Amino acid sequence: MASGLISPSVAVDGVEYTPAPLDHTATFYVAGHRGLVGSAIVRRLEAAGFTSVVGRVSADLDLKDRDATFAFFAETKPRYVVLAAAKVGGILANSTYPVDFLSDNIRIQTNVIDAAIAHDVERLLFLGSSCIYPKFAPQPIPEDSLLTGHLEPTNDAYAIAKIAGILHIQAARRQYGKAWISAMPTNLYGPHDNFSLRGSHVLPALIRRYDEAARSGAPTVTNWGTGTPRREFLHADDMADACLHLLEHYDGPSQVNVGTGTDVTIKEIAETIAQVTGFAGRTEWDTTKPDGTPQKLLDVSHLTRLGWTAQISLEEGLRRTYAWYQENVEALRD
Known part of the structure; x- marks a missing residue:
């Protein structure tokens, strides 16, 4: 099932690079800034001294609306973007509403990434999920397990959407030379999570x-x-710290696993x-x-080599x- 065109195990642009330092005064858009991961990323960026972190609640900006998304990018002109916005849920929600999880997530990702291309965003971090990997992948799961087996049926629609996002980032790197990256977190938890008995993890x-x-x-x-x-569990504050570390230290084609390793x-x-x-x-x-x-x-040896571990x-x-x-x-x- 693996394909050299889309498997992140293949170095699409040949090498990993050291990214340019981030400008702490530049506009930094966090899509999904009120959610579990997005809110943690906002806290981490502000603690690190970023002075222009922006976000919009879904009532003010529906990222499924392509025109509205492009208009937002034209107005705010972000230099950096973290794409943490997504429709998420546990086994029950994923099994019951696969069309919603596939359609909503693909639209959100496509609109944000295309708008970021159109408005020349310098750095973008796309957040996926460990469910992108095959149900019976080797344990711990290395990044090059992607597309080597069948997905878990209870969340395959969500996983396909996230795999499409990884390819979109790789395509932007190839076609436009973008210093954009993807990170695949393990199961996350923390403040601002969804505690619904019907839709939560x-x-x-x-x-x-x-x-x-x-x-x-x-x-x-x-x-x-x-x-x-x-299952492996990672606190959202650790995830946010890992995201900033990747933006500061990693520029390569492969998605990077983020977890605790236990x-x-x-x-x-x-x-x-x-x-x-x-x-x-x-x-x-x-x-x-x-x-x-x-x-x-998850096999987190790649991230460990980049100098980050969970705390x-x-x-x-x-x-x-x-x-x-x-x-x-x-x-x-x-």
């Missing part, structure tokens, strides 16, 4: 489920699947969340529901996230 869904059970005194919590799949079972993460939330009851597992990919651990431990990150959840639970999405 596994970790925020578990936090909400166990918190509500602890508050109500419920004797049991029931989770999907067997609890045996292994994983835990879903059962282990559920036990930790039960402890953090104070739930003292029993956990049951609905084995009629899908598990998803059996293991998804926030899983337990510390969970405690921070739960504290934020408790402070904001009334305003969170259903």
